[in-house]
Amino acid sequence: MHIHILGICGTFMGGLAALAREAGHKVTGCDAGVYPPMSDQLRALGIDLIEGFGADQLTLVPDMFVVGNVVSRAHLADGSPKFPLMEAILDAGLPYTSGPQWLAEHILQGRHVIAVAGTHGKTTTTAMVAWILECAGLQPGFLVGGVPVNFGVSARLGAGRTFVIEADEYDTAFFDKRSKFVYYRPRTAVLNNLEFDHADIFDDLAAIERQFHHLLRTVPGAGPHGSGRVVVNGLEESLARVIHAGCWSEVRSFGAAVSDFTARGEPQEFDVLYQNQIIGHVKWALTGVHNQLNALAAIAAAQHLEVSPEAAARALGSFENVKRRMEIRGSVQRADGSITVYDDFAHHPTAIRTTVDGLRRKLGPKQRILAVFEPRSNTMKLGTMKAQLPWSLADADLAFCHGGGLGWDAREALASMGAKAQVADTIDDLVAQVVAQARAGDHILCMSNGGFGGVHLKLLRALENR
Secondary structure, three states, rough: OEEEOOOOOOHHHHHHHHHHOOOOEEEEEEEEEOOOOOHHHHHHHOOOEEEEEEEEEEEEEEEEEEEOOOOOOOEEOOOOOOHHHHHHHHHHHHOOOEEEHHHHHHHHHOOOEEEOOOOOHHHHHHHHHHHHHHHHHOOOEEEEEEEEEOOOOOOOOOOOOOOEEOOOOOEEEOOOOHHHHHHHHOOEEEOOOOOOOOOOOOOOOHHHHHHHHHHHOOOOOOOOOOOOOOEEOOHHHHHHHHHHHOOOOEHHHHEEEEOEEEEEEEEOOOEEEOEEEEEEEEEEEOOOHHHHHHHHHHHHHHHHHOOHHHHHHHHHHHOOOOOOEEEEEEEEOOOEEEEEEEEEEEOOOHHOOOOOHHHHHHHHHOOOEEEEEEEOHHHHHHHOOOOHHHHOOOOEEEEEOOOOOOOOHHHHHHHHHHHHEEEEHHHHHHHHHHHOOOOOOOOEEOOOOOOOOHHHHHHHHHHHHH
């Protein structure tokens, strides 16, 4: 069939486009400000991209319009629709569906789906599971909200019966406000963690817990007549509530002292224990307790596919993470040492704290970390979690915030940090602030869930020219 994707440059919709193309469908798409890296990946696959959401795209006459959740019925100040193509589709009575529903009906049908859900760590853990299964010879399909370095692509169909998917709790489309993950019908569900996020669509934590419980309802049962497994973080009270609300599947826990799967040792090298018996050993380049927990979740999920924990742990030794997860973007050499610039996707306060903590554990107490971040997610823009920012940055030596375009005062929110924190309203001013403070041996950690105005390259160039 010919599908035309509205909002094709998002990580999920771009991955869906790649899968549809690989499955033999004709794929075209549109987006506002068609942007890399997804635009580059899609063009390399021969997928035609159109700038904007003009109604003239009806002349493509696709069999189905697949609508991303970026699309809405919003109108501009002059009264014209923000997405005229969507209005034209509705007016003409043409067939349309959401990305998750199309994926479920055309790609996931008949597969053993491993769905990885959670507020944090979804992308990394999904990539871990896919790599473990790949090393075990299972040739999994996958859709990851990033580019796993081991594979070099964000999505592929795979040749085996397994499919690993990042299971997002964000809403499906403007016409379907259920979480995306209810469409995936997993046989193995990973619940990594659960905190309040997405304040633009959820009123409170209980509302998100309800969606996670909807996911549990779709997992097959346990026992002689069922084969579903739920892998759950034993450290999370919110997930305990979700499980307590009703779970019909086999449950395997990880993380807490009394969990099925636990770790002994530092995050960069540790033993994996199953019910207090050592069953594997992980030695890898990743840092942070959060990645240690991600590893336990991935090992528990892979075990459900009959991959031994020992083999899974060994596979993680060659796992290379996902782009934009503590990715080194470059370093500037000085006579007395170098300055290194990192890129990371962290944007929720908890993710910022664990990311900084992971780098701190790797570097030790003496080397300086300069945390550079922008509150870009819808939740952060609303200021819902601004009070947590000083806590999230506690392990950084200095913090620099891009405060432009916020509906709240970043300077006031960071005031308790005193001289340790600075705020700039433009990227250029932010770069100037960082460069003025940076010195040989520093590690500059840039955190955002967007492109951050190319701050990484701007910092590297400015440091070279200083």
